[in-house]
Amino acid sequence: MRSRYSAYVKHAYEHLGRSLSAEQRKDFSVEQSKTWAESSEWLGLKIIRTEKGGPDDTEGVVDFSARFRSAGKDQEHLETARFTREEGRWVYDGVVPAVGHTVRREAPKVGRNDPCPCGSGRKYKKCCGAAA
DSSP states (O other), X not given: XXXXXXXXXXXXXXXXXXXXXXXXXXXXXXXXXXXXXXXXXXXXXXXEEEEEOSTTXXXXXXXXXXXXXXXXXXXXXXXXXXXXEETTEEEEEEEOOOOSOOOOOOSOOOOTTSXXXXXXXXXXXXXXXXXX
């Protein structure tokens, strides 16, 4: 998770693509990721909780908070992300859907065809919106 956040901060777009699972890479757009990353000022990453993800595991979960400023407004992206191993490397494999949680929206609603705010480079409907 930290390497993906750092890739947004440092504009390392190739790493963003390489650190996605094969399924997630299908809809990855370097241009959309670049647009989102460069229009944001990155303020910090906080790992809230991890589950599994050890040397002998094939999957893991990370709850995190990524803070950023976009269009002059401070925002926070909260996510429970799934990571899996592919060819021995950890890759981002999508969002773990929240079950039974009430979600309070702080930011304007993201449109189905807008770039996903998680920064995957995919359309919202094909990424985090697919779990909703």
